[in-house]
Amino acid sequence: MSIKWLRLKRICEELSGRTVQIHSSTEVADDHVAATEFNETEATILLNSGRTKSLEMIIRAIAHEITHIQESSNKHNIDFNEKWEKNVVIVTEKYNK
Numbered sequence: 879m880s881i882k883w884l885r886l887k888r889i890c891e892e893l894s895g896r897t898v899q900i901h902s903s904t905e906v907a908d909d910h911v912a913a914t915e916f917n918e919t920e921a922t923i924l925l926n927s928g929r930t931k932s933l934e935m936i937i938r939a940i941a942h943e944i945t946h947i948q949e950s951s952n953k954h955n956i957d958f959n960e961k962w963e964k965n966v967v968i969v970t971e972k973y974n975k
């Protein structure tokens with residue numbers, strides 16, 4: 879399966895209002911699906927290549943990290959999962975458009 883990485887990058891940039899780099903790496907700890915670092919203008923999303931093997935898993939992981947960026951927090955607040963699930967739907971719709 880071919881992943882449209884540039885399309886995912888553009889979707890992340892639209893949803894986060896930042897320049898976004900997406901990296902997929904074999905060097906992420908096994909207990910992490912993905913991670914993000916961000917400031918006011920830029921964000922980096924790091925995917926664990928071993929735990930994001932399908933488009934669905936990649937979109938779920940990216941939507942999770944986008945939610946952190948939108949919230950400007952790495953915490954999982956009480957409504958985090960709800961916002962994450964909404965972002966999964968939004969990213970999936972934009973990806974398939």
Ligand SMILES: [Zn+2]
Pocket residue numbers: 942946952953954
């Ligand atoms: Zn998280």
